[in-house]
């Protein structure tokens with residue numbers, strides 16, 4: 183198991199009271215999964231993804247990511263976990279506009295203090311996985327939305343993380359581009375054994391998933407393999 | 409990583425342009441003001457040094473006690489031994505013996521009767537053997553007619569006195585004064601040129617002649633009122649002058665003796681102490697003011713820039729930096745911007761200071777009726793301080809600005825910084 187969620191409850195303070203976004207969740211995720219968290223808006227998908235990604239902490243219960251209990255990590259330890267093991271993909275790509283495609287993808291490797299030659303090899307490899315070899319020196323503003331999201335995927339994959347967390351990755355894409363990037367991710371999932379966890383309500387994404395976890399009102403309503 | 413940040417700064421104009429302009433401008437003004445203050449205050453100090461005090465002055469204790477009355481009965485004797493000794497002990501300095509005196513100037517008519525009379529103050533300098541004193545006091549700038557003494561018995565008079573007494577060049581005048589031994593002294597000079605200082609107190613009645621003439625005139629053979637020392641740097645350095653004087657005075661025995669020697673630094677004479685301290689404090693004040701003003705501006709610029717960058721910060725947190733690293737990299741950016749801006753600012757500041765040093769600003773007309781001893785051309789002065797002083801406000805202010813504006817990173821939850829990504 184690479185992720186274990188045990189009796190996870192998440193409460194947000196709202197004024198003087200609390201809003202409970204996740205209620206006593208129990209889930210586990212294995213290696214090389216291609217899983218989606220689906221459910222209506224406000225059901226807690228992003229909240230769960232953030233906690234698995236060690237960007238937020240549980241209020242109750244425990245989330246263990248690659249053997250580490252997220253709630254007990256110090257901020258630097260959590261950052262180290264993200265740096266070494268996790269990749270993130272966002273709805274609006276979040277590329278750094280002043281840097282080239284190459285530099286955007288290189289950034290996670292800079293944080294890992296990887297030597298320059300190794301970095302270059304990895305970045306070019308990662309870009310070729312996603313069919314971006316001819317965009318190396320472009321700036322994000324010069325790319326289409328689909329290309330931007332492919333750069334973001336290349337950036338998430340370049341350090342070959344064990345787990346990639348993708349929050350609504352297709353929300354801003356048309357259907358051709360959505361299928362494109364999903365096929366690319368599926369290929370990486372199979373070749374590199376990377377686990378993907380999506381948060382989505384996009385039917386196109388759901389069509390690719392191998393496991394679907396239905397969240398409703400902060401609880402697991404259904405958890406099925408496809 | 410540093411290269412990565414530098415690329416970001418250089419490419420993202422909105423992040424770097426305003427701060428760099430602010431820093432450059434502030435640094436430039438700091439540098440210029442420093443050089444200007446140093447120049448103007450320093451020039452006033454130099455003026456006093458060249459005319460009256462030297463950077464240090466050697467005299468007898470008794471002379472010092474009534475220095476303003478130039479009591480030549482307590483003058484230095486055996487100057488032919490004393491001066492070489494000083495030159496040997498303090499090889500860095502140049503030494504200039506001078507006679508200061510006051511008296512009455514009398515213009516006789518063809519029958520030897522008084523045609524005109526006036527009070528004078530005057531100075532005897534080495535004029536005939538070398539031009540060092542002429543250059544030191546910039547007398548060339550003040551010469552308004554005639555020439556400097558070329559032979560014994562020639563004298564320069566201040567222009568106003570010269571006109572008042574109805575003289576023409578080549579006329580004879582008689583100095584009536586008291587000699588070193590309390591005797592009455594009379595001596596004839598031939599007027600060879602006139603000086604105009606633009607300073608009332610001097611122009612009203614002043615004369616300059618070769619020191620040997622005055623030794624003869626005042627019975628001061630081998631004597632001098634005082635010996636002025638000038639630092640090799642060419643301008644007054646308070647610490648150095650203080651140290652020199654301190655060590656010189658320590659070596660003097662018999663300090664009860666009226667004729668024992670005393671060396672004073674410029675700051676201990678003519679009420680210059682305040683002025684010297686003021687000139688020094690001024691620099692710190694300028695730096696302080698600019699650090700504060702620029703920090704405020706950069707703080708705000710940082711806040712605005714930071715708001716735009718929360719998306720980037722969230723992403724970087726997600727990719728694996730922690731808040732400390734993020735904060736530190738903001739400081740790193742600030743230092744780079746500070747350095748960049750400072751280099752530009754120092755370059756321009758030096759350029760303007762250099763122009764101001766070379767060409768100066770003539771305020772002679774404004775000072776026409778002033779009695780303050782002050783140079784009439786304001787000039788900047790570039791010293792070693794001018795080169796580095798700009799970096800203090802440049803880097804400090806960007807750092808302080810970034811530190812204050814970056815605190816926002818800590819105030820926000822990681823997840824909510826991260827939320828900026830979703831909108």
Ligand SMILES: Nc1ncnc2c1ncn2[C@@H]1O[C@H](COP(=O)(O)OP(=O)(O)OP(=O)(O)O)[C@@H](O)[C@H]1O
Nearest residue numbers: 194195196201203222223224225226227228229230
């Ligand atoms: N920081 C917060 N403070 C208060 N309430 C929050 C906070 N973050 C999330 N919530 C609430 O928790 C619930 C779950 O939010 P979450 O973002 O996980 O939903 P979601 O399933 O991702 O929805 P969507 O499909 O619209 O993205 C929502 O009702 C939201 O208002």
Ligand SMILES: [Mg+2]
Nearest residue numbers: 227228229381
């Ligand atoms: Mg969401």
